[in-house]
Amino acid sequence: TQLLEQSPQFLSIQEGENLTVYCNSSSVFSSLQWYRQEPGEGPVLLVTVVTGGEVKKLKRLTFQFGDARKDSSLHITAAQPGDTGLYLCAGPNTGGFKTIFGAGTRLFVKA
Amino acid sequence: DAGVIQSPRHEVTEMGQEVTLRCKPISGHDYLFWYRQTMMRGLELLIYFNNNVPIDDSGMPEDRFSAKMPNASFSTLKIQPSEPRDSAVYFCASKGTSPYNEQFFGPGTRLTVL
Numbered sequence: 001t002q003l004l005e006q007s008p009q010f011l012s013i014q015e016g017e018n019l020t021v022y023c024n025s026s027s028v029f030s031s032l033q034w035y036r037q038e039p040g041e042g043p044v045l046l047v048t049v050v051t052g053g054e055v056k057k058l059k060r061l062t063f064q065f066g067d068a069r070k071d072s073s074l075h076i077t078a079a080q081p082g083d084t085g086l087y088l089c090a091g092p093n094t095g096g097f098k099t100i101f102g103a104g105t106r107l108f109v110k111a
Numbered sequence: 112d113a114g115v116i117q118s119p120r121h122e123v124t125e126m127g128q129e130v131t132l133r134c135k136p137i138s139g140h141d142y143l144f145w146y147r148q149t150m151m152r153g154l155e156l157l158i159y160f161n162n163n164v165p166i167d168d169s170g171m172p173e174d175r176f177s178a179k180m181p182n183a184s185f186s187t188l189k190i191q192p193s194e195p196r197d198s199a200v201y202f203c204a205s206k207g208t209s210p211y212n213e214q215f216f217g218p219g220t221r222l223t224v225l
Contacts, residue, residue, distance in 0.1 A: 030211075031211040031212070033211070033212070033213060040219075042202050042218050042219050043154075045213055097159065097161070097166065097167075098156060099214060102153075
């Protein structure tokens with residue numbers, strides 16, 4: 001069974017701090033997605049990483065896909081209150097059409 | 112371009128009542144997914160459709176749940192009879208031609224069964 005484990009489960013930091021959240025699996029994924037979910041809304045796709053070792057940047061967010069395509073990380077530089085939300089990593093199952101979601105990292109950035 | 116539309120946004124009902132949740136996917140998307148999200152269990156896939164045909168309903172918790180997609184622009188998730196443990200946020204998502212299974216979620220329906 002393919003599983004995605006995210007850590008930490010919860011993170012509360014001050015505005016301006018840097019942070020990294022992790023998404024790990026014992027299985028190889030053909031791609032991984034990161035979503036952000038704000039309170040009262042649905043998850044919104046941030047990025048897809050496809051190639052082992054790939055790094056993608058989205059403003060202050062940096063996403064990395066592990067060389068073996070079993071893990072990914074999300075680094076936020078100088079966090080802002082607007083970054084508050086639930087960060088979910090997700091990947092396609094072996095068949096490709098169902099998506100496996102991690103349990104998420106709940107981030108709270110205090111002003 | 113409109114995103115995924117869900118209605119109602121909030122539903123409060125009493126145990127035993129029938130509940131119907133509605134979803135309009137993004138035009139042109141040929142996959143539609145229904146999820147349930149709770150604090151305890153996270154995001155769970157209930158069922159998904161491809162070209163209006165149910166492909167995998169293994170996540171549907173029990174026979175009280177049913178889903179239909181009569182056409183490419185409309186889907187329903189029905190719970191009959193509803194129970195308090197069905198209280199959750201239900202999301203609909205759709206996917207287009209991306210090879211990476213990228214999904215676009217609606218705003219969700221928050222269901223409370225008293």
